[in-house]
Amino acid sequence: MELLTDYIDFWQDKYESILTYMWEHLVISFVVMLLSIVITIPLAIYMTKMKSERIKGMIFNIANVFQTIPTVALLAIMIPLMGIGFKPAVAALFLYALLPLLRNTYTGIQSIDPSIVEAAKGMGFSSFGRLMKVELPAALPYVMSGIRVTTVYIISWTTLAALIGAGGLGDLILAGIGYNDKQMIFTGTLLAIVIAMLLDLLFQTFEKKYSKA
Numbered sequence: 001m002e003l004l005t006d007y008i009d010f011w012q013d014k015y016e017s018i019l020t021y022m023w024e025h026l027v028i029s030f031v032v033m034l035l036s037i038v039i040t041i042p043l044a045i046y047m048t049k050m051k052s053e054r055i056k057g058m059i060f061n062i063a064n065v066f067q068t069i070p071t072v073a074l075l076a077i078m079i080p081l082m083g084i085g086f087k088p089a090v091a092a093l094f095l096y097a098l099l100p101l102l103r104n105t106y107t108g109i110q111s112i113d114p115s116i117v118e119a120a121k122g123m124g125f126s127s128f129g130r131l132m133k134v135e136l137p138a139a140l141p142y143v144m145s146g147i148r149v150t151t152v153y154i155i156s157w158t159t160l161a162a163l164i165g166a167g168g169l170g171d172l173i174l175a176g177i178g179y180n181d182k183q184m185i186f187t188g189t190l191l192a193i194v195i196a197m198l199l200d201l202l203f204q205t206f207e208k209k210y211s212k213a
């Protein structure tokens with residue numbers, strides 16, 4: 001009971017700082033996901049139209065390389081290139097988001113039954129019309145799965161962005177480690193988990209609603 005009382009007092013004293021950290025965390029994560037979706041999904045769609053398997057393999061290999069680099073190392077690499085703060089954190093996390101979105105969208109489009117695409121052609125759909133009315137809706141479960149997985153990863157990895165001065169809940173966790181304050185560590189960790197779960201639920205709800213439409 002005493003622990004709960006102490007934790008409530010901690011929130012009352014620090015809630016403004018906690019909200020600031022949480023807002024910074026959300027902004028970084030949102031920008032990374034927005035850039036990832038806007039750039040990666042169209043790239044994956046374009047790759048399904050490519051005839052060169054060599055070029056497609058090269059793109060996947062490059063995206064895969066970024067996944068093999070430890071998060072802290074990639075963030076550190078960005079410092080001499082872009083300095084510290086928001087921009088290098090977004091750039092590093094964007095590189096991590098490439099592979100799951102690219103792979104899932106590409107797989108989703110490629111898994112569509114060719115007879116469905118041919119039927120759409122027979123009905124007079126243009127290439128863009130087939131993409132919007134047939135291919136993307138059919139590939140939606142794959143695309144949304146990639147978005148959901150990537151979002152959870154990004155929310156988690158954004159906590160490390162504090163190491164290069166980008167802010168976010170990682171600042172709260174690092175401060176807790178520095179001051180040996182378990183409440184700060186627990187709060188930063190818990191909020192990151194809650195944000196990831198809520199966003200995953202939001203995307204899941206969107207996917208179900210859109211699939212039924």
